[in-house]
Amino acid sequence: MKLNVFRLAIGFAQPRGGETAVLEDINLRIPAGEFVVILGASGCGKSTLLNVIAGFLKPSSGEVWVDDRPVSGPGPDRGVVLQTDALYPWLDARENVGFGLKLRGISRQERRERADEALRLVGLEDKGDHAIWQLSGGQRQRVSLARALIADPDILLMDEPLGALDALTREQMQDLVLEVWARTGKTVLFVTHGLDEALYLGSRLIVLGGQPGRVLLDKPLSFGRRAVEERIGGRIKSTPAFAAAREELHDLFFAGAER
Amino acid sequence: MTVAVPVPDAALPFIVPAEGIPAGVDDARPHRTEAAAITGAGPSAQLWISLATIAGFLVLWWAVTASGAVAPLFLPSPEIVVARLGRLATEGFVDGTLAQHLGASLLRVFAALGAALVLGIPAGFAIGSSPIGRGVLDPVIEFLRPIPPLAYLPLIIIWAGIGEAAKVLVIALAMLPPIVIATAAGMEGVDRNRLNIARALGASRVQLFRHVVFPSTLPSILTGTRIALGAGWSTLVASELVAATRGVGFMIQSAANFLATDVVIAGILVIAAVAFAFECGVRVIERLFVGWSRRG
Ligand SMILES: Nc1ncnc2c1ncn2[C@@H]1O[C@H](COP(=O)(O)OP(=O)(O)O)[C@@H](O)[C@H]1O
Ligand SMILES: [Mg+2]
Numbered sequence: 110m111k112l113n114v115f116r117l118a119i120g121f122a123q124p125r126g127g128e129t130a131v132l133e134d135i136n137l138r139i140p141a142g143e144f145v146v147i148l149g150a151s152g153c154g155k156s157t158l159l160n161v162i163a164g165f166l167k168p169s170s171g172e173v174w175v176d177d178r179p180v181s182g183p184g185p186d187r188g189v190v191l192q193t194d195a196l197y198p199w200l201d202a203r204e205n206v207g208f209g210l211k212l213r214g215i216s217r218q219e220r221r222e223r224a225d226e227a228l229r230l231v232g233l234e235d236k237g238d239h240a241i242w243q244l245s246g247g248q249r250q251r252v253s254l255a256r257a258l259i260a261d262p263d264i265l266l267m268d269e270p271l272g273a274l275d276a277l278t279r280e281q282m283q284d285l286v287l288e289v290w291a292r293t294g295k296t297v298l299f300v301t302h303g304l305d306e307a308l309y310l311g312s313r314l315i316v317l318g319g320q321p322g323r324v325l326l327d328k329p330l331s332f333g334r335r336a337v338e339e340r341i342g343g344r345i346k347s348t349p350a351f352a353a354a355r356e357e358l359h360d361l362f363f364a365g366a367e368r
Numbered sequence: 369m370t371v372a373v374p375v376p377d378a379a380l381p382f383i384v385p386a387e388g389i390p391a392g393v394d395d396a397r398p399h400r401t402e403a404a405a406i407t408g409a410g411p412s413a414q415l416w417i418s419l420a421t422i423a424g425f426l427v428l429w430w431a432v433t434a435s436g437a438v439a440p441l442f443l444p445s446p447e448i449v450v451a452r453l454g455r456l457a458t459e460g461f462v463d464g465t466l467a468q469h470l471g472a473s474l475l476r477v478f479a480a481l482g483a484a485l486v487l488g489i490p491a492g493f494a495i496g497s498s499p500i501g502r503g504v505l506d507p508v509i510e511f512l513r514p515i516p517p518l519a520y521l522p523l524i525i526i527w528a529g530i531g532e533a534a535k536v537l538v539i540a541l542a543m544l545p546p547i548v549i550a551t552a553a554g555m556e557g558v559d560r561n562r563l564n565i566a567r568a569l570g571a572s573r574v575q576l577f578r579h580v581v582f583p584s585t586l587p588s589i590l591t592g593t594r595i596a597l598g599a600g601w602s603t604l605v606a607s608e609l610v611a612a613t614r615g616v617g618f619m620i621q622s623a624a625n626f627l628a629t630d631v632v633i634a635g636i637l638v639i640a641a642v643a644f645a646f647e648c649g650v651r652v653i654e655r656l657f658v659g660w661s662r663r664g
Contacts, residue, residue: 199586208579
């Protein structure tokens with residue numbers, strides 16, 4: 110499913126009147142199956158953009174289209190994973206994963222089967238009966254990912270989903286996300302502020318920046334796909350090509366400050 | 369209105385499970401109070417200290433009465449009160465056994481609790497969910513909240529007569545504000561992200577309420593209910609001042625007229641014990657249904 114964003118602008122009303130523009134003139138054409146990484150400094154409007162695409166926020170102007178329909182609100186065609194897991198602590202892990210199916214009135218038995226299947230996909234097949242507070246941060250994020258996947262959305266919107274994890278868990282989860290993408294062929298929009306994470310995961314990199322925020326850079330990437338195809342995973346981060354790309358990206362952010 | 373609902377958490381020692389934090393819980397929050405952490409007293413130590421304090425009071429009571437320093441008219445000895453409790457249960461006092469008096473009081477408190485929950489929870493949700501609800505109901509609750517029930521009791525008697533309805537109404541009015549305020553506060557605290565995730569999964573407004581808002585708010589509602597029960601018991605005695613023929617509060621007041629101090633003290637102990645049992649009951653319900661809220 111393709112995702113199109115036309116001349117999008119978003120501003121927030123200020124308490125004392127007036128409006129601050131957060132994003133301006135954002136145009137994106139994202140074909141199905143792409144892994145788009147959105148990179149930018151904190152506060153540049155990454156979450157705002159994702160919230161508009163998810164349908165949680167109305168833009169000030171411009172439009173978001175999924176295939177041939179304009180987005181007017183949230184919908185099950187766009188799955189969402191956030192930085193804070195936002196799981197439902199009164200449900201166990203399996204019920205959390207099956208939550209979207211419950212909303213559709215699917216029977217308990219089928220919910221259970223499909224939730225277990227989704228838990229297997231994220232490597233938590235033995236944790237279905239666990240309460241949320243019994244899971245580690247990484248496990249919780251896997252549950253959130255499974256919860257988003259079970260509704261079988263065409264587009265996966267992820268807002269710094271690995272931001273709160275420790276470095277090792279984060280690397281593991283990067284591989285999991287890549288694997289899920291490669292296996293399901295879903296369109297992914299992945300927000301991050303990590304340079305390595307952005308370069309490693311994306312099949313396309315979009316850098317946001319400026320006041321108000323605009324698209325500063327939009328270019329294809331191939332590290333993630335190669336890492337999956339060649340089965341080398343995170344080791345691709347040690348290749349000269351990766352280092353060169355990292356340097357280039359680093360300069361884009363910090364060159365001005367160093368001179 | 370952003371009134372903080374007081375949560376009298378450290379009030380009772382049995383909040384903390386004597387067996388401690390279940391094993392295998394990697395990120396369970398510490399259940400000890402800060403004071404306990406400073407003094408190094410663990411949960412079971414806390415329980416023993418509380419029991420010792422109670423025992424100390426009993427011994428003091430017994431010593432004061434046994435020494436003859438205080439006339440039994442003012443403070444009867446523990447033995448007399450216990451003996452009186454036995455006779456209250458069998459022979460009764462002012463036309464009713466203890467069970468009958470207690471039954472009448474319990475019925476009033478329960479009827480009032482039911483009414484307060486049925487009215488208060490929807491009112492709290494209305495305040496928490498819409499500016500209109502807030503605009504209409506907030507002044508009503510804020511007006512009601514600080515007025516002691518005794519002050520509006522005469523008015524209610526003029527309106528509703530001296531029957532059961534007036535008594536239940538007074539108790540319910542005292543119970544209403546804590547339930548409404550706790551429900552509204554709980555609803556305001558519902559996590560935005562949890563709502564958004566449910567919306568992204570296709571939840572309708574009704575489903576959002578049923579599957580996200582209501583379960584999120586339940587711990588708060590139960591806290592409000594606990595506070596409301598406290599308010600209910602204190603109002604009960606006042607409501608039984610007027611034209612009651614049964615009730616623990618009525619029994620205490622009649623006893624005071626006859627200077628039957630042992631009955632007064634026995635009645636107070638019964639109310640304390642029943643209120644304590646209620647508190648335990650609500651805590652058990654909390655543990656069963658919203659145990660997750662204590663785990664974070
Ligand atoms: N609800 C809101 N009201 C007003 N300002 C907001 C709101 N949400 C975000 N902002 C502002 O918009 C800017 C971008 O925020 P956000 O999209 O969260 O940034 P990022 O996710 O890139 O860190 C920030 O300056 C933030 O203060
Ligand atoms: Mg953000």
